[in-house]
Amino acid sequence: SLPWTSASERGASTTMRTRLGTKWRSVSVGPSITFGCARPSVTVRLLRAAQHLSTLALERKAGLLTAEDGVRRLRLLDAKGKIWTQDMLLRVRRHDVSLLDADTELEVFPLSSVQQCQAVMNACGFDSILALVCKDSGQSKADLHLFQCDHVKAHLIRADIQSAVTDAKGGGPKKRPDVLK
Secondary structure (H helix, E strand, C coil), X not given: XXXXXXXXXXXXXXXXXXXXXXXXXXXXXXXXXXXXXXXXXXXXXXXEEEEEEEEEECEHHHCECCHHHHHHXXXXXXXXXXXXXXXXXXXXXXXXXXXXCCCCEEEEEEHHHEEEEEEEEEECCEEEEEEEEECCCCCCCCEEEEEECCCCCHHHHHHHHHHHHHHHHCCCXXXXXHHHC
C-alpha cells in the first residue's frame, strides 16, 4: 500500500508526502501529479489516488452479472467486515488504464478491454465508487474492479475513462478535454 504520511488541500488538488523507493517525494493529486525528487520535477498527468476495494468475476453462477450486482456484493462484504482496501494510483492514458502502487505498475487494462465504467455515489460506507468492468480477449469472464475515489470523485474519473475509450475507438472529434491529456 502507499504509505501516505500527510495531506493538505490546495484548491482542486491535494498534496501528499509518500516514500517512493528510497526517497521521500511530494505528490500532488489533482488534474495532474508532480513528483519532486533529487532530479528535476517530472509531471505525469492523470494519476488519481484511489482505494481498491474488491475485484469480482462477473458470472451467472455467483449471481454477478452487472456492476450493480457487484456493488450489492460489496455492501454485504463490507457489512461483514471483509473489505480490506489497498491504496493505489489510477492512471488514464491514451491507450489504457493502469493501476500503480508506490513502486510498480500493478495492472494495465487496454481501453479496448473496458466494457463498462460506472460511478456509484453514496453506496454503503463508500461515497464515491468507481466500477470498472474489463475483459481481455483471452478471458472467459469479465472482471469488475471496485475503487473508492476520495480526492477526485468517481464520476469525474468515469467521464475521463469514457472519453478516453471513445477517443481510442476514433471515427469522430476527440471527446477528451485537453486539460486531461
